[in-house]
Amino acid sequence: MNVIILDATADVLSDYKKTPFKLIQNSGKMYSSPITFQEFPMSLERWLFEKDVDDNTIRDRIQDIVDELADQIQQASPLLIVTWKYMVARDSDPDKEDKHLNIMTVLEEELNKKGLAGKYSIIYRGSGQDKATNAFSNYTGISFVGEWRTGKSGLSLINKNYGIHSTGRRIRTAGMIQAICRLRIRQHNGDPIHVFYSDDIDSQLMKDVFDYFRENSDKGVSISGMPVLMPATKRTPVFLKKVVALCGYDPKLLDAIKYCRTYTLTIRLKDILVLIPMKEKKARSYDPLRDTLKKEYNIILKVVR
Secondary structure, X not given: OOOOOOOOOHHHHOOHHHOXXXXXXXXXXXXXXXXXXXXXXXXXOOEEOOOOOOHHHHHHHOXXXXXXXXXXXHHOXXXXXXXOOOEEEOOOOOOOOOEEEOHHHHHHHHHHHOOOOOOEEEEEOOOOOOOOOOOOOOOOEEEEOOOOOOOHHHHHHHHHHHXXXXXXXXXXXXXXXXXXXXXXXXXXXXXXXXXXXXXXXXXXXXXXXXXXXXXXXXXXXXXXXXXOOOOOOOOOHHHHHHHHHHHHHOHHHXXXXXXXXOEEEEEEHHHHHHHOOOOOOOHHHHHHHHHHHHHHHOEEEEEEO
16 A cells, blocks of 8 residues: 655645545634735736846846835835746857856845835745745735746655646645745735736636635635636737747748738848847747747748758
8 A cells, every 4th residue: 555645735736636645634714814805916027138237137126126115115125026047048159158147146135225125035946935934924915926836846745755637737826826835825814915916827726726726614604815817819918028039030021910911031040149039049039939920920930040
């Protein structure tokens, strides 16, 4: 007989029907705190493909995020901010190494300038502070800043070691639930909490998290602000930014999109790398962009040597 004892979000972590294990759960509900979910705009991407980027570059670009966080702190203090460990700046010169920029330090400095020291804490995802700690058990709110992704290597390791059937989406959902449960919700006193999340986080992920708390909270407890699932379109701000760059390279592309005409854009790899830098400097890096252009606008993108 195989027995694995898992606590917390074990029920979310795996589809046990696809494993040799039987999931045995406690009866009854787990949460009594009313929860409000609230989305906010995110203007920053984790990867920057530019020259001469440093902490001051980040400082100039995060002022709207700082203002947003300051407003959140007024609504729910103390606030736990969960973001990336660092941002990555990659120069167009392949001989230069990537720079790791500490977004946590910059955010902290800017928030403290507003007199908010002591009213928040900043941690990064995967730090260990986003689970298995009571350090934030008196916190009123949490803010997830920046897209939420997980590596495939960790997923394979979890499935292999425990013999379960997890997925990247399940791990992300479980991780976010764990982070939320660092707050005063874990005291089971019925005190309300607030969950803020940036709009670059997958809306389906947030809907899964919302549904988890709605299904596992006491009867009559309000779980509000249900995330809205976006229509099935790839016209994200990041994608549109790339389209604008390509239209600047070939004005005929803009006309084709305006008038819904089929058009073929042929561009050399070295040219598109300047317009839309990629981590891997190969034509295949643009396959997702090619596929989305075809689907959304019936535009054919050919990247040649």
